[in-house]
Amino acid sequence: MKAQNKYLYRSHLTEWKFRQILRLFCEDLDATKIASFTQIQRKTVNRILTKVRLRVFDLCQSEEKLSGEIEVDESYFGARRVRGKRGRGARGKIPVIGLLKRKGKVFTQIIINCERKHLLPIIKGQILENSTVYTDGWKSYDGLVLNGYKHHRIYHSENEFARGKNHVNGIESFWSYTKRRLTKFNGVRKENFVLHLKESEYRWNHKRQNLYQILLKNFRENPL
Secondary structure (H helix, E strand, C coil): CCCCCCCCCCCCCCHHHHHHHHHHHHCCCCHHHHHHHHCCCHHHHHHHHHHHHHHHHHHHHCCCCECCEEEEEEEEEECCCCCCCCCCCCCCEEEEEEEEECCCCEEEEECCCCCHHHHHHHHHHHECCCCEEEEECCHHHCCCHHHCCEEEEECHHHCCCCECCECCHHHHHHHHHHHHHHHHHCCCCHHHHHHHHHHHHHHHHCCCCCHHHHHHHHHHHCCC
């Protein structure tokens, strides 16, 4: 009788093959390259990667709230900009809010738009009171002081990008990192975007750790 794969329920894939796929995933290779290196059908590789990304999504959602010095910003992902449509509200883009603890972790969430009613509940839900929040001058961030935060702004509209500790350079670095990563997929389906977004978040949060060992241990304790 074939031994059960302790990482995957009801799988005909050997543990060695699964570890191969996971190791190459952790090296940030796409499904086509992983299938080529492992000689496993791309369909099978995609199915395994989806399971891995779903677990990564769950791990991201279970993180503790942020506290301390937090940078908050939004960014847009998706098709090339429509001519004349720039900045907040750019047509055809997926808006995302990002919260980054300086020298710590990042949290991301897709939003409907950048109106105050959509941003503030996420900020209040993910950042502990008495934290110091840094944002740009966008009007939707008005009222953070009233919600128990120390609030500092940087005004990009006035060509101001840093004033001492007042900046959002950390979260902007994360946006750049994520957009560079996503280019390798030559376009991500809208319904799959959230998994790739949270994967980028997870990779960023564990960039100084052995991602392969972390995930392998998790899957051993809680098989996919």
